[in-house]
Amino acid sequence: MLPRTRRSFMKQGALALVAIGAVPGFVVRTARAQSRAARSKVLVVIFQRGAVDGLSMLVPHGDADYYGARGSIAIARPATGEGAIDLDGFFGLHPSLSALKPLWDERRLAAIHACGSPDATRSHFDAQDYMESGTPGVKSTEDGWLARGLAAMPGTAASPFRAVALGPALPRVLRGDAGAVAMTSLAEFDIRDAAAIAGGLDASRGFESLYEQGVRDLLYGTGRETFDAVKMLKAAAPQRLQPGNGAVYPRGRFGDSLRQIAQLIRADVGLEVAFADVGGWDTHAAQGNERGQLALRLKEFGDGLAALDRDLGERMRDVVVLTMSEFGRTVRENGNRGTDHGHGTAMFVIGGAAKGGTVHGRWPGLSRERLHEGRDLAVTTDFRSLFTEVTVRHLGMPAGPLFPGFKNAAYPGVIA
């Protein structure tokens, strides 16, 4: 009696375990929530740390000033065959992002250009901080905007895997009261099998008993959650799920992160928000054009996102992927065949809920008088508008706590 789908197995399997009273609370709650309600919505956030060159990633080949400003790093016009992949006669994808073109054609890939922060800082660390705290210009904010949104979501069955960041530390955006988990790998989210250390000892039970004491405080509470999470993960065993539909992830940390996010989604552990980051975008020298340094990074980026989409298949109806980067890069090529820190950049929204096949936002143009401080792509869409629309309309988060003090919440229209 092979279960028809992994999900129905999970539901039945978990409920069966509930019947014999051997399952932690979270599994019970999640299994019940799933048997009651439909599948939950998931947001996958990808942070391109280091400031991606939006003008090479999403090329405004129709802008009269693009080729004049960019010199050797320009991405050739689509007509040349090797150049940008035309999207709408004005914008084109970097040729390394060819894996994303089918998503555009199916109208499941939306893009927004000239997006960014109202704060003009060109410091990576300040700008990342602002994009994660959600309070541009204010550094004393302690929590992240996604954590605030999750904490304010009404009536959710709080799974320990509600918010997961792939990586060693919890990113700023998920710090706060969301109960978010950081993990480097699903396989290692466990008490390291002490058998590997010294002859057949299971320390896990010992630790678990220590934290099971009836003390109500942060430490004991978190300890109990930890073991609930470990057990839930063991029961769901998401790491055993092979990528679906023949999806092949690029090698490396980014591909690994996306593959594991897909596993968590497919195993129905109650994931609502997943986070992964990918670096290598700070191309001050030898940036390259259709080929080269940036092209290699974009290939990994596009192939990874396409693999995630393929792996999840029809489940992508409930999933939205949102990409972001702290700022863009200078319009002009610098003296080292690279680009320096700029302002506006491009971001992607992928999934069934995306209003795809469109480059959203208002294009400010690249002529000198239109540039921010005479050198950078201006910002015409505040990142807070984009993030608010995606989280409110897709996940149903309340807008209030996300971006304190932000009044201009007109949506750019990326969610259908």
Add this chain to the structure above:
Amino acid sequence: MQWRAALVAGLVVLAGLSGSPAGGPLRAAGAASRLTLPPSPLSEDERVLHALNRLGFGSRPSDLARVKAMGLAAYLDGQLHPDPKPDPALADALAAYSVLDATTAQLVRDYPQPSAEMRQRLASGDMTRRELREALPPGRRPAVITAQMQAAAVTRAVLSDRQLEERLAAFWFNHFNVFSQKGAVRWMVPAYEREAIRPHVLGNFRDLLLATARHPAMLFYLDNWMSTRADRVRPPGLISPAPALPRLAGRAMGLNENYARELMELHTLGVDGGYTQQDVTEVARCFTGWTIDRPRAGGGYVFRPRAHDDGIKRVLGHEISAGAGERDGERVIDILVRHPSTARFISTKLARHFVQDDPPRALVERMAATFRTTDGDLRAVMTTLIISPEFWSREAYRAKIKTPFDVVVSAVRALDGRLIVSPGRGAIPAGGGLELAREVGRLGQPLYEAQPPTGYPDRAESWVNTGALLGRMNFALALAYNRFRGAPVPLDALLGPVDRGEPGEVLDRLLTAVLHGAATPQTRAVLAAQLESPEITRTTADDRVTRDTDAAKLAALVLGSPEFQRR
């Protein structure tokens, strides 16, 4: 004008030196007044352990008896007035970390950044990774500097007898945080900690603040080095002859408010300390021209009059008259140090670190009063804290959750671990210090790598989450089973004559050595129940049943217990 500025600068340097001689603050001969400690509901053992855990990085097995023998007040007095003579054992353990004593210029020379040309050739495929390794072996990369600093920080915390000084060094570095991965900061961190932080941790707050304000690491990290009067245009080739920055030539420059804002928000007044955006702009104007001489070549602080805004400014109600040049910034520092918000903000942060996440207000007010009446004497402020009833209260006892740095260091100390330094490859120091420092990083607190100017948080919520707790338990297992080859823990020596065939006795000895009676009855019961498990005691094959307790597993459970996560 020129000679006057030079004279003033020289006098300031002299004043700074006289306040804090190299090697740590001296203790006036014969002035060793014993502290008078207040009555406390804690037992004598608890008080000693509280001091070791709170003012230091936890107790070694022999510490309790040693401190009791010398008397707690005498111990605390010694911690507040550390012996300025170097500690030879510690010096030996640190000898492998050559970056500690190196100047920034030496480090720039010895651990150069791969040149732009090299990186370009690598990216274009013109140069293979192997050729790069030959041209610039890993032992000569800038990453070595941070690795050595991290290893040295763990080594000092584990081994130093001046535990309070070490804890204060970590506290004040974190308060005046710089991020080692931001640009040229990586070469400046050793000098920053050595010159700007350590000499002042028990000295005067104004000296500490001024030392950080003038240090290239802070000037670079918070961008003040490129802040100029608003109408300045960078002349080609004048300011930055370094080839790394040719693109700055001819570009419009201007005011950068980054340092001015953090100086008030994070270093002195606190976010609600009563300053306005106008104050931020005015303070930024005062600090224009405080910059770095050749920032990419290891140069020091320099004042550049032509970048300075010499107009009248108004800061927090004080008028700063035109034409004072470099002294504008010093005036700002004086205004900030004497502002009542600063006394309160600094006292609150110290009390949060040493007493409770939400420290009692009365204690903060008394510390702030000491700060004001002594003009920021940090030893006096710490003394007020240490002799307060609040510090020795039941509420404060074991009330702080350990940070990852605390957990790793205190676990090694609790098991009396050693640190072995092996030669490693090139200038990369292998061994216990580095292994443990990497573990601190994996647990979420990579040292010298806190990106935001706030440094690492000092409240429980930031450190307790599911992934983090699992990490701590796994660390406990790895340490107890001697998986850190450079940090062996001698469990046999710790257990001494205890009969390994009596698991109950082994457990008692471990609980005493590591938790000193702080285990809850439930914890003791849970661990005792573990003793019944066949996994704890191995049974030999012959008829005679000999039991051999798995002390490593018990030790791991104790180190991973909720009690050990507190200090």
